[in-house]
Amino acid sequence: MDLDFSTEEQAFREEVRRFLASHLPDAIRERVRIGDHSRIRDDIQEWQKILHAHGWGAPGWPVEFGGTGWSKARQYIFETECALADAPAQLAFGLKMVAPVLMRYGSPEQQQYFLPRILAAEDWWCQGYSEPGSGSDLASLKMKAERDGDDYVLNGQKVWNTLGQFADWIFCLVRTDASGKPQKGISFLLVDMKSPGITVRPTRLLDGSFEVNEIWFDNVRVPAANRVGEENQGWTYAKFLLGHERTNIAGIGASRRELARLKRMAAAQPKGGASMLQDPVFASRIAQVEIELRALEITNLRVIFAEARQQAPGPEASLLKIRGTEIMQRISELQVELLGGQGLAFGDGSGERARATAAYLNLRKLSIFGGSNEIQRNIIAQMILGL
């Protein structure tokens, strides 16, 4: 199998690099580089608007909905180069989660209203799947939606809603029938976060940041026109959403960027008369993770090229998620180890060193969200090993 990008794809990569050099604002690039999240909403929105103005607002969408129509290989190149250049990641909840569901199952009115607004960064979306007690076992979710005339009335709680404190809209899985099999009584609703009865409470995380939220719904009225597809068929749409975004699941670009940062930090850390980068033990640990990352990158490319030949992706996505998150966590561990005792003073000062411990703590989430790594191993066991 040829795993090299074609001449055309290599030219595209150069075009993306030129674009990033000329269009990514320095202030945003610097905040992403040092992990400063103080303006995260504004930075993501501004970057989305810049991409949209260039016609690159939706790398994964088909042209008919305003997307680029790019191949998986081009999307991969684009996202990898953006991460390497310290561009903010585009907000997945609108672009990569609810949008594909709307394209496939939404009404023409929903498509016409919501999709252009996502593209132009006019609406900030968040995801309302998990509840206390319903994470891995998502189908057990309980948040009630009872029909009352033209509305549903929502009562219950969602949890872990990433960046939900900024959201204009939330897409929710709700219980519309509790009588039969849990999967058969779930509906998919689009909820305006300005609706009366919604309370958002941000959760302070280990690294001191406010990234996730608890959201309560107390007699919140949602027009039935905001239901996507059929009542009680929401589980089908939820699974479609979870399985949709696969090209960047391994986060290769982010890991390559962090590996380069690790090497910079090691070069700046004195050891004897030299630096930690020359320390044979530490250097061999960096080499080990670099080899693993390179192997993962090749596996990721094999999956992308297989998809390009119309072979549907299968449990490979689980494999990429497990290895990708393990490698990212490993790199962050090495960054903190390098700092020694100084790593304990996280939150003090600024720059690469100060962000290392905060990033280490934050990245523990990677093996939990998006389907925990244990759940991904179950999928591999069932689909590959036939257990």
Ligand SMILES: Cc1cc2nc3c(=O)[nH]c(=O)nc-3n(C[C@H](O)[C@H](O)[C@H](O)COP(=O)(O)OP(=O)(O)OC[C@H]3O[C@@H](n4cnc5c(N)ncnc54)[C@H](O)[C@@H]3O)c2cc1C
């Ligand atoms: C930082 C962060 C951001 C998140 N963002 C969002 C969001 O925006 N929207 C949203 O809806 N959700 C979000 N989540 C929720 C996330 O999807 C859940 O945390 C995840 O699905 C795990 O569910 P849980 O927390 O209820 O843990 P549980 O399901 O209770 O799992 C606890 C532990 O048991 C293990 N386990 C559970 N079942 C099995 C099994 N069958 N076999 C083997 N091991 C098992 C799990 O792997 C885990 O280690 C986020 C989570 C985090 C940490």
